[in-house]
Amino acid sequence: MTRVRRSLWAAKYLKPMLQRITGKPGWSVKLHALPGGITPASHKFMSLRGKIIHMPSGKIPLPAQLILPLRQHSGPDSVPVVCVGDYVYKHQLIAEAVGAQGVCLHAPSSGVVSSITFSLPAINPPRNPERSWQQSLTERQLAIVIDTDGKDAQLPGLAAPIITRWQQQSPTDLLQAVFNAGLCGLGGAGFPTAIKLGSPAIHTLIINGAECEPYITADEALMQEHAAEVIEGALIIQRICGARTCVIGIEADKQEAIAAVQQAIRQFDSSAVAQQSNLSVVLVPPIYPSGGEKQLIRIITGIQPPSGQRPVDVGVLCHSVATARAVYKAVATGEPLVSRVTTVTGHAMNAPANVEALIGTPVSHLLAHLGVDDTKMERLLVGGPLMGYLASDLDTPVLKTSNCLLAGSDQDINRVASDKAPHRDCIRCDFCASVCPVTLQPQTLYFAARHQRHEASIENGLFDCIECGACAVVCPSHIPLVDYYREEKSIIRADNHSGQQKYWQSLFEKHQQRLTITAVDQQQRKLDKLQHKLDAIAAGESLSKAHQPEAPAPIAAKSAEQIKQEIAAAVARTRARKVELQNKSEDNQDSGQ
Amino acid sequence: MNLVNHRLSSPFLKPVYSVPGIMAAVLLALIPAAICYTWFFGIGFLINLLITSVFGLLFEALVMRARGRPVFFYLGDLSILVTAALLSFALPPGSPWWIAASGIFIACIFGKHVFGGLGHNVFNPAALAYVSLLILFPLQMTGWYLPGSGNYAEAPIDPLSMNGIFTSLQLSFPWLRDMALTPFAVTPDGFATATPLIEYKFAAPARLLMAESDGFTVWQRDARTGWEMLAMSFALGGLLLLWRGIISWHIPVSVVGMVFLLSTVFYQPGQEAIFGSPWLHLFSTSTLIGAFFIATDPASAPSSAMGKVIYGALIGAAMYSIRIWGSYLDSVALAILAVNMCSPLIEQVTARTPLGHPSRLQRSLSVWRKTK
Amino acid sequence: MIGAITAVTVLAALVFGFAWLMSKFEHAANLHGQQGTAENSLFVDRINNLLPQTQCGQCGFPGCRPYAEAISRGENINRCPPGGMPTIKRLAALLDVPVVPLDTSHGWHLPKRVASIREHECIGCTKCIQACPVDAIVGAPKRMHSVIVSDCTGCDLCVEPCPVDCIDMLPMPLITAPGMVTLRMKK
Structure with a gap:
């Protein structure tokens, strides 16, 4: 049994304290404790052995096809501005942003648009609020497919104007440059960067270098090799948003990255910009969800945005180091977001590495050139083992948000299915509560979600859950807690009562009502007929003139009184039935409401 | 890449703990105490353990069968073995076999499955069974017929000698004596003794103090000193559980702290017989098994840290109060049952608010402002 | 001792009989546990909301609500092919009964x-x-x-x-x- 839970205090308090005592530079911020958290085996060394492999190179050539889904961010699909058969140059705009949360899309390499077709899920399915996660797994989205020609041709006039001296530019121009480059958060959620940057009244900027999830080293490698670009990107972001202080939070166990970033800061120290910027590096404890946006902000500033609000609402802006570098590229070199650093790792890989991959590269291409052991690979995850999602197909493209491709062997991945193996009952051991970084009561939430008590779920903070998975990892009953939360969230969001199901239900109820009303009408008609006959008898008319000659005996046997009684009985019967039917239809209406 | 029969969504990491693992850890932590118990009081404990385990598994299997659940999957959680072990520690080592059998029956059925099985129980099954037995069979439960309790016997029997073993067997299975299967003629009724607390409650001289005055140290094997060694071995097992992260420190610390505090406050050196010393309260009674193994049962305890501290302190206070001012004989199980009843309330009152939500105080303040 | 054995046997018979009855009427027991009233329309609504509302009648009942009423009376939860496993899982969670595979004699999940x-x-x-x-x-x-x-x-x-x-x-x-x-x- 690995000790995950109780030994955290050492990592949480002692290590940063020791480093503070040893007098490393950059300690200007007091740390705040993060509740909960786990320290799983990191497996990071695998992919950190070599340098970042750049993509159109000898090691990894250009793929024959680039698949560019129209939605790689959280927001509406971008709209294609090219047609099938068009030749596109490198860095050419191929899809325009739509609406406030839109993001542009650019061609990573030159070639011919071969089709605009349905592709695999484009965004982390659990984070897509419009669909439930089960649907998302089979969901297909529109994507532009480019057949590359290998020339990597770029029209000189096509490139965005390079802002050489960004210090003199107005924040609005810089923001426009960022928007035109098609930036969205590269950490995983894919929130459009330009919107975040445009938020008013930002006082603190936090650059997130706390890459806490196991296996992923993309940001760490980036900081080791491109620290200067990251720092300059951070300064640009600071100029755009107007934050007074800028803090770079790096996990304390990333010594090389810390050294590189501090080296880069020292180089910038001479310039006037850095003098004003209050740039500092903070070592954060290497606990699992410390790299979450709200978690990092809480550790560094102690600020906790109220439930339902984003950090920018309380004046704190948080961007990952990958986004900072993309901002630098967009502003200083005019290059739109067409590539990102992705970790390709897992025990099924022969040579795990960090790759600067073009957006849209099929995953199979990367795996093939880095050497994957197909027999060992159990599954392919996009993202880490705790927050990532399952690639349903090896032709899934690398997206703007894909920070890791985990070709997991038996060693990496939990093979137990949530549906097949029945989990044990909750024993209320509170392990989950002790690791929850949002101080939820996961077991209370589990009972609420399991019994679909929606109000109780919401009250207990279901929507504050960041789905970090720490609770499910420590649960001794192996309850797939996060699955329950996601399902409950999707049920509440989809709100069955106002959706298609409710509509069909109402149609069915109306149909039933109509049938009832028709039946009542028929009975009423029969009743009227009988009443008519009764009236006729009362008036002394003889009955059934047509039938009289054929069957005179029975009629003759019955007296007028008898016939009258029979008819009256039938009327009473029918009336009773009618009343009954009406009651029933009223009942139906009541229960329908 | 086979997508069938696999998890489809995160987290994909392997789980760290498992229920059988936790239960096995608790069983392992009880091993020192088991050795100690057998060493001092003979194999009566092992016989009880065997009976409770076998009958416990049997009852559990039958209930699971009747409830239409997979039998072996639920037997595999080992929780019934933990209950059986804890109950065996509570039973007198020389009690007849049917005491142990009916005890585990009560624990399994009325302690656990009546409420819906493991995790749904309101009371700790072992404590519930012990208290029920105490009420149902007071005579058998309070008399300890020990082969090694040589205080009254002219010639104390070594509990692990052949004679002692056969005495234990005869005590547990009375028909053995009728069938005359034992080579030794044993007269067990001469060795009636009682737990130190009963002794301490009714008899003026505290046996332990007397043993000490007789020149016994805790390292010598004697039924009187055995209690302290047993308590120490429970503490050792509890510390093992704490070290492995199976239990949290809140409940044991608050129980022990409360008992220590109260016994220190009320301790009067001249009146050991009425208000015992803190040492007596902690180490000569079943306080430590209660604090480390029974009160920490997660299903019947609150889950928040604050709630656990309150829960533990209440148990400690109840333990001491029942022991000193109550008229019942054994206080630990009663105290734990009593506070188990409060645990849902404690849970509700001390439930922590998620980050970013207004705290309980803020909420009540805002309500107060509105009404004003 | 004989008295004790008799008492334990009688108790055991009572308890196991009760458990067996409970398992037979587990839905009904849940229903009363959760509602506590004879009027169970609210509970039927909760079951009904989990059904896919296709009104296809493949379960053998004329519509989803009739099937929901039948489930509340103890009918099997695996008779809804349009709902498939997701519906069965949700029903099992609501009723606290084991998840069972779809009864394909009523149709396949398409x-x-x-x-x-x-x-x-x-x-x-x-x-x-x-x-x-x-x-x-x-x-x-x-x-x-x-x-x-x-x-x-x-x-x-x-x-x-x-x-x-x-x-x-x-x-x-x-x-x-x-x-x-x-x-x-x-x-």
Whole structure:
């Protein structure tokens, strides 16, 4: 049994304290404790052995096809501005942003648009609020497919104007440059960067270098090799948003990255910009969800945005180091977001590495050139083992948000299915509560979600859950807690009562009502007929003139009184039935409401 | 890449703990105490353990069968073995076999499955069974017929000698004596003794103090000193559980702290017989098994840290109060049952608010402002 | 001792008998545990909300609500093919009973489809209109009928009564959310 839970205090308090005592530079911020958290085996060394492999190179050539889904961010699909058969140059705009949360899309390499077709899920399915996660797994989205020609041709006039001296530019121009480059958060959620940057009244900027999830080293490698670009990107972001202080939070166990970033800061120290910027590096404890946006902000500033609000609402802006570098590229070199650093790792890989991959590269291409052991690979995850999602197909493209491709062997991945193996009952051991970084009561939430008590779920903070998975990892009953939360969230969001199901239900109820009303009408008609006959008898008319000659005996046997009684009985019967039917239809209406 | 029969969504990491693992850890932590118990009081404990385990598994299997659940999957959680072990520690080592059998029956059925099985129980099954037995069979439960309790016997029997073993067997299975299967003629009724607390409650001289005055140290094997060694071995097992992260420190610390505090406050050196010393309260009674193994049962305890501290302190206070001012004989199980009843309330009152939500105080303040 | 053994045996018989009865009426027990009243319409609503509302009658009951009522009385939860495993799981969670596989004697779990009338073949007999549980087919006697696609639950009930077999069940048209562009999937 690995000790995950109780030994955290050492990592949480002692290590940063020791480093503070040893007098490393950059300690200007007091740390705040993060509740909960786990320290799983990191497996990071695998992919950190070599340098970042750049993509159109000898090691990894250009793929024959680039698949560019129209939605790689959280927001509406971008709209294609090219047609099938068009030749596109490198860095050419191929899809325009739509609406406030839109993001542009650019061609990573030159070639011919071969089709605009349905592709695999484009965004982390659990984070897509419009669909439930089960649907998302089979969901297909529109994507532009480019057949590359290998020339990597770029029209000189096509490139965005390079802002050489960004210090003199107005924040609005810089923001426009960022928007035109098609930036969205590269950490995983894919929130459009330009919107975040445009938020008013930002006082603190936090650059997130706390890459806490196991296996992923993309940001760490980036900081080791491109620290200067990251720092300059951070300064640009600071100029755009107007934050007074800028803090770079790096996990304390990333010594090389810390050294590189501090080296880069020292180089910038001479310039006037850095003098004003209050740039500092903070070592954060290497606990699992410390790299979450709200978690990092809480550790560094102690600020906790109220439930339902984003950090920018309380004046704190948080961007990952990958986004900072993309901002630098967009502003200083005019290059739109067409590539990102992705970790390709897992025990099924022969040579795990960090790759600067073009957006849209099929995953199979990367795996093939880095050497994957197909027999060992159990599954392919996009993202880490705790927050990532399952690639349903090896032709899934690398997206703007894909920070890791985990070709997991038996060693990496939990093979137990949530549906097949029945989990044990909750024993209320509170392990989950002790690791929850949002101080939820996961077991209370589990009972609420399991019994679909929606109000109780919401009250207990279901929507504050960041789905970090720490609770499910420590649960001794192996309850797939996060699955329950996601399902409950999707049920509440989809709100069955106002959706298609409710509509069909109402149609069915109306149909039933109509049938009832028709039946009542028929009975009423029969009743009227009988009443008519009764009236006729009362008036002394003889009955059934047509039938009289054929069957005179029975009629003759019955007296007028008898016939009258029979008819009256039938009327009473029918009336009773009618009343009954009406009651029933009223009942139906009541229960329908 | 086979997508069938696999998890489809995160987290994909392997789980760290498992229920059988936790239960096995608790069983392992009880091993020192088991050795100690057998060493001092003979194999009566092992016989009880065997009976409770076998009958416990049997009852559990039958209930699971009747409830239409997979039998072996639920037997595999080992929780019934933990209950059986804890109950065996509570039973007198020389009690007849049917005491142990009916005890585990009560624990399994009325302690656990009546409420819906493991995790749904309101009371700790072992404590519930012990208290029920105490009420149902007071005579058998309070008399300890020990082969090694040589205080009254002219010639104390070594509990692990052949004679002692056969005495234990005869005590547990009375028909053995009728069938005359034992080579030794044993007269067990001469060795009636009682737990130190009963002794301490009714008899003026505290046996332990007397043993000490007789020149016994805790390292010598004697039924009187055995209690302290047993308590120490429970503490050792509890510390093992704490070290492995199976239990949290809140409940044991608050129980022990409360008992220590109260016994220190009320301790009067001249009146050991009425208000015992803190040492007596902690180490000569079943306080430590209660604090480390029974009160920490997660299903019947609150889950928040604050709630656990309150829960533990209440148990400690109840333990001491029942022991000193109550008229019942054994206080630990009663105290734990009593506070188990409060645990849902404690849970509700001390439930922590998620980050970013207004705290309980803020909420009540805002309500107060509105009404004003 | 004999008294104790007798008492334990009697108690055991009582308890196991009770447990067996409970397992037989576990749904009903849940129902009363959760509602506590004779009127169980609220509980039936909760079950009904989990059903897919296709009103297909494949479960053997005339619609989803009747099946929900039957479940509340102890009917098996695995008789709904359109709902499939997700529905069974949710029902199992609500009723606290084990998850069981779908009973395929009532049908297979298939993707949602919609009915489509080959309109030039329709003779206007109104039989499908009478069969439709949600009134999703419009038409008049001796006139062509047509399916309202957005109302159709894909229940198959109209296929069987059609005398000229002019109703097809087609795959659900793909609807993308933001632009509300409707595209028909082609094979």
